[in-house]
Amino acid sequence: MALFSVAVISRGLTALLGLFVASLAYRGYRRNGSAKMRALAVGIGLLTAGVFTAVAIADVAGAGDGIVLLARGVVTVAGLSVVLYALVAE
Secondary structure, X not given: OOHHHHHHXXXXXXXXXXXXXXXXXXXXXXXXXXXXXHHHHHHHHHHHHHHHHHHHHHHHOOOOHHHHXXXXXXXXXXXXXXXXXXXXXX
């Protein structure tokens, strides 16, 4: 199996597991109406599936390694910012 295939499979599994965790947080939001749980669901979704999607789109578009890393970094910072908001918001 090629190294590229292993990387894609690994990123895909991470995205799927992250979406599962995000869906659990979203269910918690729906059950309790907590805006913090909604923010946590969005943050986890961005950190996992968002990064996977950003990297996949950049790869398909033929972007260079720098652009791929930039896209990944931007989405990661956005996801972490939303998770931080979920943790410290009143």
